[in-house]
Amino acid sequence: MQKSLKARDNELAATNRQLEILEGGLFAEGELPYFKDKINKIGHFPLRPKKLEILQINVGYMCNQVCEHCHVDAGPDRKEIMTRDTMKQCLEVIKNTGAHTLDLTGGAPEMNPDFRWFVEEAAKAGIKDFIVRSNLTIIRANKKYYDLPDFFKKHNVHVISSMPHYTRGKTDKQRGDGVFDKSIKALQELNARGYGMPGSDLRLDLVYNPSGAYLPGDQMAMEKDFKKALDQDFGIQFHNLFAITNLPIARFLDYLIASENYEDYMYALVEAYNPAAVANVMCTNTISISWDGWLYDCDFNQMLDLKVASKVKHIKDYNEDVLNDRNIIISQHCYGCTAGAGSSCQGTVA
Ligand code: SF4
Ligand code: SF4
Numbered sequence: 001m002q003k004s005l006k007a008r009d010n011e012l013a014a015t016n017r018q019l020e021i022l023e024g025g026l027f028a029e030g031e032l033p034y035f036k037d038k039i040n041k042i043g044h045f046p047l048r049p050k051k052l053e054i055l056q057i058n059v060g061y062m063c064n065q066v067c068e069h070c071h072v073d074a075g076p077d078r079k080e081i082m083t084r085d086t087m088k089q090c091l092e093v094i095k096n097t098g099a100h101t102l103d104l105t106g107g108a109p110e111m112n113p114d115f116r117w118f119v120e121e122a123a124k125a126g127i128k129d130f131i132v133r134s135n136l137t138i139i140r141a142n143k144k145y146y147d148l149p150d151f152f153k154k155h156n157v158h159v160i161s162s163m164p165h166y167t168r169g170k171t172d173k174q175r176g177d178g179v180f181d182k183s184i185k186a187l188q189e190l191n192a193r194g195y196g197m198p199g200s201d202l203r204l205d206l207v208y209n210p211s212g213a214y215l216p217g218d219q220m221a222m223e224k225d226f227k228k229a230l231d232q233d234f235g236i237q238f239h240n241l242f243a244i245t246n247l248p249i250a251r252f253l254d255y256l257i258a259s260e261n262y263e264d265y266m267y268a269l270v271e272a273y274n275p276a277a278v279a280n281v282m283c284t285n286t287i288s289i290s291w292d293g294w295l296y297d298c299d300f301n302q303m304l305d306l307k308v309a310s311k312v313k314h315i316k317d318y319n320e321d322v323l324n325d326r327n328i329i330i331s332q333h334c335y336g337c338t339a340g341a342g343s344s345c346q347g348t349v350a
Pocket of ligand 2: 283284297299300328333
């Protein structure tokens with residue numbers, strides 16, 4: 001199994017090195033326009049939040065997988081895990097937030113030893129949409145996780161799972177040998193509890209992201225293809241497919257540079273820039289909270305360690321009104337959110 005950038009001492013494990021790359025090269029030389037200038041032309045600079053709708057909490061970077069394109073640089077060697085004390089601070093916020101969606105992510109969030117306690121407590125707040133982002137294989141990784149589908153059902157959790165493709169070859173290439181078969185088994189287990197079935201309130205959505213240096217195709221067409229193939233081959237049902245663009249950070253940036261695709265990919269993102277997507281990029285309705293309680297405009301800014309430009313920077317000082325009065329921090333990775341139909345953790349935005 002390969003290791004995270006951090007464990008490999010790769011220079012990209014340093015977020016300032018990633019930012020140097022994103023701010024320099026093609027952009028500093030004037031070959032491509034800065035994101036800031038693009039959105040300034042349509043009156044969206046500085047980018048400002050709208051009403052807060054989603055609290056996204058990253059409970060740790062530990063994961064049972066080491067996917068080639070992971071923007072978190074997650075893996076079994078990452079030890080950053082949210083403590084119960086920080087979870088308690090999050091719970092105070094969850095009880096009082098105006099947001100309607102709570103979105104738990106990682107790493108594999110289930111690997112946090114306090115994950116179940118946190119879900120049980122957070123579910124009591126009665127937030128309308130309670131999402132857990134599960135990589136699926138964790139459900140089959142060890143006996144202690146086999147009952148996760150029942151646990152999710154008990155707490156009416158909305159499961160969103162990565163599934164890069166409906167073929168074994170493409171999925172395993174991006175996420176590791178054996179991932180496809182385990183994911184299929186996990187999806188069948190979820191279906192058996194009612195998840196993803198037509199008309200079921202137990203929501204099961206899948207996330208597709210490209211396995212190479214290209215942008216995703218049409219989300220609706222892909223959803224149709226995934227539904228047909230997974231049903232025909234394995235009898236699997238799910239609700240929606242979200243097509244997500246890979247942002248040029250962390251391990252995907254490493255992949256782009258190593259495969260000499262970085263410049264072409266940035267050209268592709270800039271060419272696909274869609275002004276109509278800007279108003280609805282994810283950071284306009286989301287706050288992202290890291291395992292150690294720092295606040296970010298989105299999960300991507302979290303991975304670049306770009307903390308919110310606000311007096312309130314940590315969960316212990318959380319104040320939604322103060323936070324909402326901030327400018328969102330942007331750089332060239334943001335082109336990933338405005339390419340084509342736009343991209344967010346909930347799929348397209350335009
Ligand atoms: S992409 Fe998801 S499943 Fe893969 S290493 Fe990253 S956090 Fe884990
Ligand atoms: S990367 Fe983050 S800050 Fe940039 S546009 Fe996307 S959601 Fe907003």
